[in-house]
Amino acid sequence: MKKTNLLKLLPIISVAMLATSWLMQGNIKSESYEGKKLGVPMPTVELQPEAKVEVFGAYSNMKGDGEHSWGYTVRLWKYDGKLVGVISGQEFGLNGDPATGILEDLEYDETSRKISFKAKMTFGVYSNGEPSKDLVLFEGVLKPHQFLKGEITIADGSSSGRAPKGTKARLKYSKDWTEPMDEYSTFEEWKEYADAKLRRSGPKW
Numbered sequence: 001m002k003k004t005n006l007l008k009l010l011p012i013i014s015v016a017m018l019a020t021s022w023l024m025q026g027n028i029k030s031e032s033y034e035g036k037k038l039g040v041p042m043p044t045v046e047l048q049p050e051a052k053v054e055v056f057g058a059y060s061n062m063k064g065d066g067e068h069s070w071g072y073t074v075r076l077w078k079y080d081g082k083l084v085g086v087i088s089g090q091e092f093g094l095n096g097d098p099a100t101g102i103l104e105d106l107e108y109d110e111t112s113r114k115i116s117f118k119a120k121m122t123f124g125v126y127s128n129g130e131p132s133k134d135l136v137l138f139e140g141v142l143k144p145h146q147f148l149k150g151e152i153t154i155a156d157g158s159s160s161g162r163a164p165k166g167t168k169a170r171l172k173y174s175k176d177w178t179e180p181m182d183e184y185s186t187f188e189e190w191k192e193y194a195d196a197k198l199r200r201s202g203p204k205w
Contacts, residue, residue, distance in 0.1 A: 047188075048079075048080045049186070051186075051187070052183060052184065052185055052186075053077045053078070053084070053183065053185075053187055053189070053190040054078050055077055055078075055178065055182070055183055056078045057075075057076055057144065057145060057173055057178050058073060058074065058076070058173070058177035058178040059147065059172060059173055059177075060073040060074070060171055060172065060174045060177050061169060061170060061172065066095075067095060069090065069092075069095050070089075072088070072089030072152070072171060073087070073088050073089055073171070073174075074171060075087075075088075075177070075181060077181075077184075077190060082106075083106055083108050083115075085103045085106065085117075086100055086101065086194060087100070087103060087117075087121070087136060088100040090123055097200055097201045098201060099121045099122055099134075099202075099203075100121070100198060100201045100202050101119030101120050101136060101198075101202065102198065103117040104117065104119060104120070113142055114139075114140075114142075115138070115139075115140060115141065115142040115148070115150070116138060116140075118136060118138070119135075119136045120133070120134070120157065120203040120205065121135075121202075122134060122202070122205065126158070131203075131204035132156075133157030133203070134154055134157065134203075135154070135155040135156070135157045136153070137154075137164075138150055138151070138152050138153075145173050146173055147170055147171060148170075149169065149170040149171065150168075151168060151169070152166065152168075153165065154166075157205060
């Protein structure tokens, strides 16, 4: 009996260990491409003056009942052969401007289609009124113009000791979400777009 219970706990222990590891590595610092501090976390890239930031596509599983909405939308662009992007959404809440985060440590293998990233977000507030420190971790598979599916884990970036919560998710490619996305002539232009979005609904930590 003890052996069976331990085996059942292994997936939970694995998720907790993964989230703890990413949290320890994930004190994401605001980095600059010219030695200046940015006000928000940004993906680390090597600037290529001639490279454009091209639309790669949006993937979403957002749903709603007219008053509330839930789910996530991931918007991706391609810059100098690498993906950059933002994630927005919420587990459940009133319609409005959903929480947004920059995709950090984004890795994508075009051969295996495996993708992983993390994002700092703020979904709400703690009981003491302080903004929540939500770290979203994703590992899965991306098939361009089809779907993004895998495991989304929400970990607590504070010292509250709240256990990470993982769920399976499948985000479908969405023309409706992709069409409004803009292409940018430089990475700095894309960064300005992301800065503005994060100032409205980005992480408060």
